[in-house]
Amino acid sequence: MTNVTKLSAEYNNKTSEYLAGGVHYNFRRSWDATKVHFKDGKGTRVWDLDSNEYLDFFCKFGANILGHKNTEYIEAIKSALDMIVATNLSYIEYDLCKKICENFNSIDKVRFSLSGTEAVQNALRLARAYTGKSKFIRFISHYHGNADNIMGGKPVNDVDYYPIEYNGDPRGTYGRATGIMESQSYILPWNNIDILKAFVETHKDQVAAIITEPICVNTKSMTPSPVYLDTLRSLCTQNNIVLIFDEVITGFRVSLGGAQRLFGIKPDLTVLGKAISGGAMPLSVIGGKREIMDLYGTNKVTHGGTFNGYTLGLVAANKTIDILSRNNGEVYKHMEEHFSELLAKFKETASNYGFSIDIHGHPTCSSFSCRKWEPNLHIPPDMLETVLSRAMFDHGVLLSNTTTFYSNIAICKDDIDLFCSRLDAIFEHSVNKLKNMKV
Numbered sequence: 001m002t003n004v005t006k007l008s009a010e011y012n013n014k015t016s017e018y019l020a021g022g023v024h025y026n027f028r029r030s031w032d033a034t035k036v037h038f039k040d041g042k043g044t045r046v047w048d049l050d051s052n053e054y055l056d057f058f059c060k061f062g063a064n065i066l067g068h069k070n071t072e073y074i075e076a077i078k079s080a081l082d083m084i085v086a087t088n089l090s091y092i093e094y095d096l097c098k099k100i101c102e103n104f105n106s107i108d109k110v111r112f113s114l115s116g117t118e119a120v121q122n123a124l125r126l127a128r129a130y131t132g133k134s135k136f137i138r139f140i141s142h143y144h145g146n147a148d149n150i151m152g153g154k155p156v157n158d159v160d161y162y163p164i165e166y167n168g169d170p171r172g173t174y175g176r177a178t179g180i181m182e183s184q185s186y187i188l189p190w191n192n193i194d195i196l197k198a199f200v201e202t203h204k205d206q207v208a209a210i211i212t213e214p215i216c217v218n219t220k221s222m223t224p225s226p227v228y229l230d231t232l233r234s235l236c237t238q239n240n241i242v243l244i245f246d247e248v249i250t251g252f253r254v255s256l257g258g259a260q261r262l263f264g265i266k267p268d269l270t271v272l273g274k275a276i277s278g279g280a281m282p283l284s285v286i287g288g289k290r291e292i293m294d295l296y297g298t299n300k301v302t303h304g305g306t307f308n309g310y311t312l313g314l315v316a317a318n319k320t321i322d323i324l325s326r327n328n329g330e331v332y333k334h335m336e337e338h339f340s341e342l343l344a345k346f347k348e349t350a351s352n353y354g355f356s357i358d359i360h361g362h363p364t365c366s367s368f369s370c371r372k373w374e375p376n377l378h379i380p381p382d383m384l385e386t387v388l389s390r391a392m393f394d395h396g397v398l399l400s401n402t403t404t405f406y407s408n409i410a411i412c413k414d415d416i417d418l419f420c421s422r423l424d425a426i427f428e429h430s431v432n433k434l435k436n437m438k439v
């Protein structure tokens with residue numbers, strides 16, 4: 001039996017009169033076709049208007065690392081509301097800035113903004129000012145936010161590597177500023193040392209920054225070879241290029257010191273967002289080396305934003321870091337153990353139904369790929385993944401970006417049991433769908 005979402009559908013019809021498209025963004029998950037509205041949550045579970053219960057591995061695109069209704073977090077925000085909230089500087093900056101800098105040893109100083117998108121743009125501005133150069137290099141399939149100069153595109157060819165929009169680019173939509181991607185950036189394949197070295201050698205005089213997700217969670221949680229990140233680091237140092245790690249997803253998610261701590265690499269600038277403030281409050285961070293960040297302090301580089309450093313966001317982040325840090329960050333081990341078990345069960349059950357599944361990335365932000373389905377080898381992997389992801393939604397399991405499982409610290413044995421109890425129905429449902437497919 002799949003979930004019935006009648007009340008959500010009625011509510012969404014009504015809402016769509018006023019809310020464009022009846023949704024808050026245009027990036028579609030395979031379950032977005034059914035616009036479900038949620039009314040309650042606790043830990044890893046959420047309930048929709050029809051009272052269906054879901055396991056929430058969507059975690060608000062990875063931001064909700066504390067799970068729903070974390071009491072300590074809620075109390076911290078409530079207490080802050082009883083103090084002062086709409087002001088300029090407040091009483092919380094020292095604690096929070098110190099904690100971020102202590103956890104990320106590449107970060108000497110920070111500035112705050114609201115979204116990852118903004119923080120990335122500000123980091124690029126800092127890099128241009130610091131190096132006196134203007135272009136940046138980014139990588140195919142990485143995502144750095146909702147801005148015209150950095151979203152979507154593919155290399156024009158295998159020589160010039162400037163990005164062009166292409167038909168079928170999910171983000172290649174109308175209204176994008178003309179020429180802005182081409183004039184500002186290059187887009188290279190990731191994890192290819194030869195291409196990177198050759199390109200940097202010929203373009204080093206133009207390139208101010210190289211920006212990368214250290215684990216490409218936005219595309220299947222791809223993990224780079226350690227040598228690749230080392231090479232990136234040394235090429236940037238040798239050529240006066242600012243290395244920017246976009247840890248909007250991985251920061252405070254894969255470890256207290258982000259992916260850079262796991263890989264032992266120190267970027268020049270780091271961008272944080274999502275999980276740092278626990279999921280309910282937006283906050284992003286631009287942080288890095290003293291001599292770059294001091295460009296703000298000396299007014300050589302400008303940084304605006306009405307809500308920069310707003311108190312509730314800082315309080316939320318301060319409390320989130322406290323919770324995550326407790327007992328030497330034992331929650332990370334907890335998440336890793338629980339999610340490793342859950343993903344292993346998923347893979348094992350999938351194989352009983354003829355699906356060949358690979359799991360990628362870190363257990364706190366893993367993705368699955370479905371290579372093939374034995375009974376019909378003609379069905380392409382992306383179609384298999386869409387069918388599986390949709391079946392998961394229909395049986396109360398929410399994923400992100402079709403195949404990504406985000407963990408939260410509230411995950412418990414009962415959640416794993418519930419997940420396992422739904423797996424047979426999920427795969428039976430998927431098999432029935434696939435059997436009827438004409439491919």
Ligand SMILES: Cc1ncc(COP(=O)(O)O)c(C=O)c1O
Nearest residue numbers: 115116117143144145246248249
């Ligand atoms: C790696 C990465 N960078 C930047 C962003 C943009 O962050 P925001 O959506 O908060 O603007 C995202 C959003 O998903 C992201 O995944």
